[in-house]
Amino acid sequence: MGIFKIEGGISLKGDITPQGAKNEALQILCAVLLTPEKVIINNIPDIIDINKLITLLGNLGVKIQKTGSGSYTFQADEVNINYLETEAFKKEGGSLRGSIMIVGPLLARFGKGYIPKPGGDKIGRRRLDTHFEGFINLGAKFRYNREDHFYGVEAPKGLKGADMLLDEASVTGTANIVMAAVLAKGKTTVYNAACEPYLQQLCKMLNCMGAKITGVGSNLLAIEGVENLGGCEHRILPDMIEIGSWIGLAAMTKSEITIKDVSWDNLGVIPNTFRKLGITLERRGDDIYIPAHVDGYEVKTDIDGSILTIADAPWPGFTPDLLSIVLVVATQARGDILIHQKMFESRLFFVDKLIDMGAKIMLCDPHRAVVMGHDFKSQLKATTMSSPDIRAGISLLIAALSAKGTSTIQNIEQIDRGYERIDERLRAIGANIVRA
Structure with missing residues (x-):
C-alpha cells in the first residue's frame, strides 16, 4: 500500500x-452501451475509478481503443450480456460505485441489467432506491438477492415512458433513469431531476446520439423515446x-x-x-x-x-x-x-x-x-x-x-x-x- x-x-x-471530470466520465462511459456504433470520448481522466470502469466495459465485450492522452473510442456492438451473471462480474462491479450506472443502458437496450452492491467511499449510507424506483416506473421488474447483495431489473418486452417525481435529486439516479428512458416507448417526464453540469453534459451527448431530451439544465426533464441511438464524439468538462x-x-x-x-x-x-x-x-x-x-x-x-x-x-x-x-x-x-x-x-x-x-x-x-x-x-x-x-x-x-x-x-x-x-x-x- x-x-x-x-x-x-x-x-x-x-x-x-x-x-477531466470524474463524475461526468462515470456517466458518459456507461452511455456507450446504448449504441452499437462508435463513440469517441475525449478528456477522460487517468484515475483508478475510471480505469476500473473502462476495464469493466471491456469485459462486457465493448471494443475499446485508446487514441491519445485521455481519448478513447468505444464500440458496444458485441456486448456479452451473460457476463453480468458471472462471479467475476460480481467482484468487479462491487468494487466501484459508478458501476451502478451500467444498469440503465443495459436495461434499455437488452431488457435486463444486474449489479452487485456497489463500492466507493465509506462516507455514510448511499441509497439506491431512486435508481430502481425509476426503472420500476418505466415497467421493469425488480429483484434483490439479500445473500450476495445482488440487484436485478428485467423488462423483456421493453420499457414504457412514464411520469415520475424523484424522491431525491440524485445525480447518478437521474443519469441512470435518463439513459433507460431514451430507448423507452413513449414519453417520460422526470421531475426533481438533478441538473448538475455533468448531468447536462450527459443529456447533450445523448441528444447528439439521436435522443430527444428537453428541459436540460432544469429539474424537469422530458424524454421522448427513440428506437435506437447512433455514435458521437464528446469532450468531458x-x-x-x-x-x-x-x-x-x-x-x-x-x-x-x-x-x-x-x-x-x-x-x-x-x-x-x-x-x-x-x-x-x-x-x-x-x-x-x-x-x-x-x-x-x-x-x-x-x-x-x-x-x-x-x-x-x-x-x-x-x-x-x-x-x-x-x-x-x-x-x-x-x-x-x-x-x-x-x-x-x-x-x-x-x-x-x-x-x-x-x-x-x-x-x-x-x-x-x-x-x-x-x-x-x-x-x-x-x-x-x-x-x-x-x-x-x-x-x-x-x-x-x-x-x-x-x-x-x-x-x-x-x-x-x-x-x-x-x-x-x-x-x-x-x-x-x-x-x-
Whole structure:
C-alpha cells in the first residue's frame, strides 16, 4: 500500500490544469452501451475509478481503443450480456460505485441489467432506491438477492415512458433513469431531476446520439423515446472538484497559482463560496488566478453579523464534494465558520486528524462542525495519517502541504481514485512530495 511523504510549509507557484471530470466520465462511459456504433470520448481522466470502469466495459465485450492522452473510442456492438451473471462480474462491479450506472443502458437496450452492491467511499449510507424506483416506473421488474447483495431489473418486452417525481435529486439516479428512458416507448417526464453540469453534459451527448431530451439544465426533464441511438464524439468538462481543491491549496500554502481552462460558466457558486472565506480569485479569460495570500484571508460574516455557514445542496447549490476542502481551508482563516454537511453522516469524521495537527474544530454532530481559524498564527503540525476517502484524502494532503515538518499519508490509493498523477503535478509547481 503506497504512502506520500510531504514536506510542508513551502510556497508554491505556477500553472496547473484540471483533469477531466470524474463524475461526468462515470456517466458518459456507461452511455456507450446504448449504441452499437462508435463513440469517441475525449478528456477522460487517468484515475483508478475510471480505469476500473473502462476495464469493466471491456469485459462486457465493448471494443475499446485508446487514441491519445485521455481519448478513447468505444464500440458496444458485441456486448456479452451473460457476463453480468458471472462471479467475476460480481467482484468487479462491487468494487466501484459508478458501476451502478451500467444498469440503465443495459436495461434499455437488452431488457435486463444486474449489479452487485456497489463500492466507493465509506462516507455514510448511499441509497439506491431512486435508481430502481425509476426503472420500476418505466415497467421493469425488480429483484434483490439479500445473500450476495445482488440487484436485478428485467423488462423483456421493453420499457414504457412514464411520469415520475424523484424522491431525491440524485445525480447518478437521474443519469441512470435518463439513459433507460431514451430507448423507452413513449414519453417520460422526470421531475426533481438533478441538473448538475455533468448531468447536462450527459443529456447533450445523448441528444447528439439521436435522443430527444428537453428541459436540460432544469429539474424537469422530458424524454421522448427513440428506437435506437447512433455514435458521437464528446469532450468531458474539467473537474470542478479538482478546481476547488487547487483553490484551497493555493490559499493554505500562500501560493500564487493559475488554474487553467476551468470552464467558468460551469462552476456555479464555487468561486463565490471561496470568496466568502476571504480568498481572492481573478477571472482571466477561462483561467482562475489566485495571488499569494501573504496576509491570510478573512471570513465574511452574514449580513446580520452572525457566523458564516457553508452547507451543501443539490445544484445549483454548493457541491458536498468540496465541503472537506472548505473545512481545511477554514482552519487557517481569520474568523469562524460552521460547516454543515447535510447529505452524508460520516464525511466529517476525518476532522480528528486535523485536530491532531493543531486545528481548532468542534464536531457538533455527524453533520456539523465549527471551525475556529488560526489566521496562520499557529501553523498546523506534521503528522502521520491515513486517507479515509477521496475528498478527505485530498483535504489531508492540502493540510500536510501547509503544515510544519514532514507528514506521511497512508492509503493513498483513495486519493489516486479521484486525482490523476497528483504527486507529479504538485511537484511541477514546487511541492516537496514523494510517493513511496
